[in-house]
Amino acid sequence: MLPNHAPLVIAEQFGTLEAMYPGRIDLGLGRAPGSDQYTAMALRGDVRNNGQDFPEQLAQLRSYLDADSKHNRVRAIPGEGQDIPIWLLGSSGFSAALSAQLGLPFSFASHFSPENTQPALARYRNNFQPSDVLDKPYVMVGINVFAADTTEEAQRIATSYQQQFLNLIRNTPGQLAPPVDTMEGLWTEYEKAIVMKQLNASIIGNPKEVKEQLQGFLNETQADEMIINSAIYDQDARLRSYEIIAEVTGMK
Incomplete structure (x- = not known):
């Protein structure tokens, strides 16, 4: 749940995992707090934005993983320049739309939001923009x-x-x-x-x-993949x- 953590910390943590286990690490990012408000407040300190700055946090995190981040004042080491696949996780249409806009793979939480599954997948597939990451939509569903x-x-x-x-x-x-x-x-x-x-x-x-x-x-x-719960x-x-x-x- 990205809003609970600083993007730099996530970049370095997953950069460490990728350094230890090359090619075996994927990074799934969600917008929701993933818990109650008290726990979210303990992690975030401020829960008022309710994940509204998620796109900006995502862009910041991706910039830390970019090879060109070596020119930045703040750098993620390890993490910088590593090819870590990023998935957006969602149980509604928000991350579906953002995944489509950025050309990223999308994972939907069908295991607890079944009614939103088809609308979210349709939104993702119908609005998908090819990117350096993917040339066509790629979907994972939880069940x-x-x-x-x-x-x-x-x-x-x-x-x-x-x-x-x-x-x-x-x-x-x-x-x-x-x-x-x-x-x-x-x-x-x-x-x-x-x-x-x-x-x-x-x-x-x-x-x-x-x-x-x-x-x-x-x-x-x-779906291209399923994740079993x-x-x-x-x-x-x-x-x-x-x-x-x-x-x-x-x-x-």
């Missing part, structure tokens, strides 16, 4: 996936994330909770509607169901979920 050997087990492990989102809308955030057999009794009908609306793009099921739903999501978004409480169940995803996508 929640809860895979298990049975549908029932997949539905069960997904309740941990449902509880987490429930706590967020109640303004009582906390650690990921153990799964439960049913969410009934834990939420009201109103809360259930809100949570399910935010998470309705989640993929939950057995291997066959996950394969079909992933293909359907790919067909719908025409699996907030699963049990480590073995999380690893099994990723194994299933790898199996059904041919990555294993």
